[in-house]
Amino acid sequence: MEVQPIREIDVSVLRDAVARLIVEANYNIPDDVLQALRDAAVREESPLGRQTLEQLVRNYEIAAAERLPVCQDSGVAVVMLEMGQDVHWTGGSVQEAVFEGVREGTRSGYLRWSVTGDPTRMLRTAGTEAPAVIHIDLVTGDAVRLTLASKGFGAENMSALRMFVPADGVAGISDFVVETVDRAGANACPPIIVGVGVGGTFETAALLAKKAVLRPLNVRHPRADLCRLEGDLLERVNDLGIGPQGFGGRVTALAVNVEVYPTHIAGLPVAVNLGCHSTRRMSATI
Amino acid sequence: MPPTPTHINCNNGVTDADLDSLHAGDAVELTGRVFSFRDATALRLTRALEAGAPIPVSLDRQILYAVGPSPPKPGQIIGSAGPTTTARMARFLPTLFAAGVRAVIGKGELRGDEMTAFTTHGAVYLAAIGGLGALLAKQIASAEVAGYGDLGPEALYSLEIHAFPAVVIIDTHGSNFHEQARVDWRRAR
Numbered sequence: 001m002e003v004q005p006i007r008e009i010d011v012s013v014l015r016d017a018v019a020r021l022i023v024e025a026n027y028n029i030p031d032d033v034l035q036a037l038r039d040a041a042v043r044e045e046s047p048l049g050r051q052t053l054e055q056l057v058r059n060y061e062i063a064a065a066e067r068l069p070v071c072q073d074s075g076v077a078v079v080m081l082e083m084g085q086d087v088h089w090t091g092g093s094v095q096e097a098v099f100e101g102v103r104e105g106t107r108s109g110y111l112r113w114s115v116t117g118d119p120t121r122m123l124r125t126a127g128t129e130a131p132a133v134i135h136i137d138l139v140t141g142d143a144v145r146l147t148l149a150s151k152g153f154g155a156e157n158m159s160a161l162r163m164f165v166p167a168d169g170v171a172g173i174s175d176f177v178v179e180t181v182d183r184a185g186a187n188a189c190p191p192i193i194v195g196v197g198v199g200g201t202f203e204t205a206a207l208l209a210k211k212a213v214l215r216p217l218n219v220r221h222p223r224a225d226l227c228r229l230e231g232d233l234l235e236r237v238n239d240l241g242i243g244p245q246g247f248g249g250r251v252t253a254l255a256v257n258v259e260v261y262p263t264h265i266a267g268l269p270v271a272v273n274l275g276c277h278s279t280r281r282m283s284a285t286i
Numbered sequence: 287m288p289p290t291p292t293h294i295n296c297n298n299g300v301t302d303a304d305l306d307s308l309h310a311g312d313a314v315e316l317t318g319r320v321f322s323f324r325d326a327t328a329l330r331l332t333r334a335l336e337a338g339a340p341i342p343v344s345l346d347r348q349i350l351y352a353v354g355p356s357p358p359k360p361g362q363i364i365g366s367a368g369p370t371t372t373a374r375m376a377r378f379l380p381t382l383f384a385a386g387v388r389a390v391i392g393k394g395e396l397r398g399d400e401m402t403a404f405t406t407h408g409a410v411y412l413a414a415i416g417g418l419g420a421l422l423a424k425q426i427a428s429a430e431v432a433g434y435g436d437l438g439p440e441a442l443y444s445l446e447i448h449a450f451p452a453v454v455i456i457d458t459h460g461s462n463f464h465e466q467a468r469v470d471w472r473r474a475r
Contacts, residue, residue, distance in 0.1 A: 051288040063420040072366040112356035187394035189416040241471030248467025
């Protein structure tokens with residue numbers, strides 16, 4: 001049997017990458033999102049909606065040029081690691097390295113500290129031991145692909161998950177997506193990005209929806225039927241008329257991204273994770 | 287063409303005449319003083335008011351701005367400072383209105399009872415653009431903590447704003463611009 005060489009990486013490399021990504025992600029909106037907003041500003045029929053989109057583009061240009069956070073809500077840092085199984089970490093804890101990177105970048109980048117240590121708020125002086133949410137996928141190889149998203153809670157709060165049954169089918173999924181966007185309205189900071197996760201178990205659906213919301217807007221699902229579904233859902237969502245910031249118009253969402261995973265023969269879990277127009281994400285490979 | 291903004295002075299609070307002149311969908315530019323509030327600020331203010339305890343500032347005729355700014359960089363007056371979702375603080379608004387608040391700047395929708403709180407008090411809801419934090423910070427000429435400094439970004443700030451842009455969502459005549467916009471732009475299927 002061939003023995004795979006183990007690659008050793010010091011956790012400080014991960015810490016430094018996280019610290020850099022969180023600052024850069026908060027100053028620079030992804031190119032595909034900025035382009036989608038520029039296109040939307042041309043396409044939008046509502047005068048107030050168009051003006052709003054133009055303002056958003058200007059905000060992003062100024063934030064990048066002057067190196068300012070695009071939004072005061074620098075969110076919860078969601079760190080996704082596609083970790084090669086031939087990597088051996090040295091020098092300390094991987095989790096603590098991510099947390100330390102978030103702390104460092106938040107400080108050096110003048111980002112708002114937006115995490116409370118105790119969600120129940122019963123502890124009055126809750127510390128901030130865990131300033132990030134970490135998801136790890138084990139993959140083959142000896143590289144680590146790191147994606148950091150600063151997830152604002154205006155849109156996060158309006159997300160939803162429901163356990164459907166098989167008979168509900170695509171019609172059930174579709175109505176749920178439209179209903180969730182309709183209920184979210186202006187609160188999710190439209191134009192939004194809609195991430196839909198279908199399948200797996202309760203928690204898989206939510207994680208798939210998060211991955212969907214973080215997929216670049218110019219990437220469609222490789223399965224033809226799902227690519228069509230994404231297009232149909234985008235049209236239905238935009239027909240709601242919510243428009244930029246709920247001021248009315250044609251552009252409520254910039255994209256609907258769907259991700260799927262096998263599920264139980266009795267089930268159909270569906271999660272809808274919403275991303276505001278300021279969906280900040282940045283990736284690096286270690 | 288987008289609407290031309292109405293200028294509102296709020297140096298010493300706002301007048302009823304100014305508020306009554308506004309209609310849902312109007313663009314406004316505010317100049318003067320507003321106080322910031324967020325989840326923790328609203329909770330503390332409300333608890334104090336309900337207990338008859340003192341609060342750090344007088345809210346008489348004042349405007350509240352739902353914002354929790356990011357820290358200023360060296361040389362900056364304030365960090366990014368766009369609006370946060372108003373609905374999270376909606377349950378506190380009746381008490382704050384009773385204490386004198388006349389208008390709220392925030393983002394997002396207010397429905398049903400949340401809207402009724404405004405109309406019964408003749409208060410106005412203004413939406414600034416969410417996610418415009420870097421640009422809106424440039425309309426803030428000074429920022430001072432006026433109370434509850436221990437709350438960090440949720441402290442009660444006194445903010446001097448200049449030509450601060452917003453859209454009238456709920457006016458004193460019972461209209462809601464978000465609701466109207468949906469009716470106007472929805473495509474039936």
